[in-house]
Amino acid sequence: MNDLETAIHNTSEIGRLRRVLLHRPGQELENLMPEYMERLLFDDIPYLQEAQREHDAFADCLRQSGAEVVYLVDLVAASLTDDAVKQELVRQFLDEAEVREQRAREMLSELFLSLPNREMVSQMMAGVRKSQLRETDQARLKDYLAATAGDYPFVIDPMPNLYFTRDPFATIGRGVSIHKMHTKTRNRETLFAKFIFKYHPEYKSVPRWYDRGETTSLEGGDILILSPEVLAVGISQRTQEDSIDALADTVLTDSPTFKKILAFNIPKTRSFMHLDTVFTMVDRDKFTVHPNILNDITVYVMELDENRKMKIRQEEGRLEDILKEHLGLDKVTLLRCGEGDEIDAAREQWNDGSNTLAVAPGEVVVYARNYVTNRLLEEHGIKIHTIPSAELSRGRGGPRCMSMPLWREDL
């Protein structure tokens, strides 16, 4: 069924992309400091204006290939359907930012609630410097600053990873999986998803496969929709086995199409943080892969038996053969990042050479910088759209990480 009226429709990695969620990097990047970068999951400080230019080129590329681009800030703003909802967001946001000091809560609530919805959401994303509170009531500020010892310059931390819209929630079929993130830093991002899927007029009735209140972590970069029947989920640095069990329970039981989950156990390292940093689908029978994982990957198959009880078994053999069997294909080609060269593969994977976003079968968006891998894709008949990435890549994510499909055509 291809009716763009439904809020969410996502039954593959490669069906023609018709609507996609992005976040244009904003002031949150201007609040990155070298001292706190590691905790905020960045390896360097991007130059915001250039990062925005690159991101706009990404958005234009998606529009030119036929997708409507929807921005996170607009969806969150449109979810704040009345003052009570807006106040609820502010309250929960302050709780989750761990602002406990009463005077700070009052000053920040006043600051946020004085802004129109869109500006308020952008301000929440950017974080708040202590120096910004100078505009407010001086006596309260003095008391607050005296009560919070130390030189930490923020009253609320920035959320610089928001432009990786792939991770805090994921669309699967007609439903959504809202995540409990591995790090405290990124867990704050999923509050926006909570409000979108609770209050936004178009998104509030979407079925829920996983929720942010779960106790184990699951991140969207680990979820790949290989076909309307088969999901791949990474057991990774960011996604725990128990989360996959819980996701499998709901998706395999309640979604009309999904029958199987292939759980890929991958190495737990920063550069391989999610499955989509080492493995993406580019065509019906072609995948990019980082060669280093091929000897170090175990695949488990999860299915419900005739009594609707979960069965899990380990698969043996080569990844190509496992994919062939479960996707019912005659042939599968794995395209090795950096053409399999040890040095090029490591360099290009670090800058997301294996992190492609398909806009249609055999047609993908990639970073221009990964020219060795890109050449290989073209040699295998894949149409590539290249985008610039000098600044965007400093956050360690590529075109797939920076996008969440809301609507794809069925294959």
Ligand SMILES: NC(=O)NCCC[C@H](N)C(=O)O
């Ligand atoms: N799916 C992805 O691999 N997303 C990239 C997320 C990068 C971000 N700096 C993070 O560490 O979470």
